[in-house]
Amino acid sequence: MFRTIEWLDDNTVRLVDQTKLPLKVEFIETSSHERIAESIRTMEIRGAPAIGAAAAMGMALAALESNARTKDDLLDYLEKAAETLNTRPTAVNLTWATTRMLKVARETEGSPSAIVERLIAEAKEIAEEDVQMCRRIGENALSLIRPGFTIQTICNAGSLATVHLGTVGGVVRVAHERYGDIKVYAAETRPRQQGARLTVFEFMEDGIDTTLITDGMIGTVFREGRVDCCVVGADRILKTGHVINKIGTYTMAITAHYHGIPFYVAAPTSTVDMVTELEDVVIEERSPDEVRIINGEYITVPDAKVYNPAFDITPPELVTAIITDRGVIEAPTEEKMRSIFS
Numbered sequence: 001m002f003r004t005i006e007w008l009d010d011n012t013v014r015l016v017d018q019t020k021l022p023l024k025v026e027f028i029e030t031s032s033h034e035r036i037a038e039s040i041r042t043m044e045i046r047g048a049p050a051i052g053a054a055a056a057m058g059m060a061l062a063a064l065e066s067n068a069r070t071k072d073d074l075l076d077y078l079e080k081a082a083e084t085l086n087t088r089p090t091a092v093n094l095t096w097a098t099t100r101m102l103k104v105a106r107e108t109e110g111s112p113s114a115i116v117e118r119l120i121a122e123a124k125e126i127a128e129e130d131v132q133m134c135r136r137i138g139e140n141a142l143s144l145i146r147p148g149f150t151i152q153t154i155c156n157a158g159s160l161a162t163v164h165l166g167t168v169g170g171v172v173r174v175a176h177e178r179y180g181d182i183k184v185y186a187a188e189t190r191p192r193q194q195g196a197r198l199t200v201f202e203f204m205e206d207g208i209d210t211t212l213i214t215d216g217m218i219g220t221v222f223r224e225g226r227v228d229c230c231v232v233g234a235d236r237i238l239k240t241g242h243v244i245n246k247i248g249t250y251t252m253a254i255t256a257h258y259h260g261i262p263f264y265v266a267a268p269t270s271t272v273d274m275v276t277e278l279e280d281v282v283i284e285e286r287s288p289d290e291v292r293i294i295n296g297e298y299i300t301v302p303d304a305k306v307y308n309p310a311f312d313i314t315p316p317e318l319v320t321a322i323i324t325d326r327g328v329i330e331a332p333t334e335e336k337m338r339s340i341f342s
């Protein structure tokens, strides 16, 4: 798989347009932080770690654009850019990245141009760390994934949801590299179909045996014993072990629990939020038309009333283990989360 997002030598950013996949592989190149914000908002780039990397690169582009003569002017510009880039509320990686970039800008001594250079380096480092974290997630998962396993997933937490490799993608790819016979069941993931459009595409590109199902088929697939475990990504994991991820994850976790199928969550440190309380988590609600329209055509009454939360919350008692770059947390509790992430 190609990299989802890259900083190029001419100080522009290149990202694959995920709204066009899998039918067209088209790239967007920009030197504007506002264009990056637009890409995050419209989901040309999506997936928690990928939008974190995009926001970091957006901050570096903003620093280049600012032409600030003083550090204070540069910081003012960057604070506004951070607000522009924080376009989606649920994935913590977005504010994690803009906060980290602002901190670096504040703490760097020297001229505005020295700070700009430092921010470009930091954005590249965030992207590189993401790739390394995904590989470590995959390596840590080897204690749970056995040869010949079939893994059920939802949404896309593969290479396209990160800079490269993926979180669930890391688990699948590293196990497949090791054992050679890992298979995947991908749930379609209504309404945006990230499972059908992106997960199936990228695993097939890498020669991994992948079966597409609609979301409503999960119970039957579990009852028929077709999968050995579930591995899903996360947009935010709280200190209590609550997992916020794509809508449908909670239903999958309940169904897995009923059938005694292990339910694993794969996520990097940048997705762990040890601060926000459960009641303060904001679940993004997206446009009703995402549910009413498929491929430009209404599939229901055009003014049908719609509820369209993009994410849901899975409680820790339904999570068999959280697989992170820092290790595996079985049956997550606040104490175990604190021992690894405080």
Ligand code: MRU
Binding pocket: 046, 047, 048, 049, 091, 154, 155, 156, 157, 158, 161, 162, 166, 167, 168, 194, 232, 233, 234, 235, 245, 246, 247, 310
């Ligand atoms: O709305 P999206 O496509 O950005 O949602 C993505 C997900 O929910 C992923 O499962 C999550 O970000 C983990 S990606 C490694």
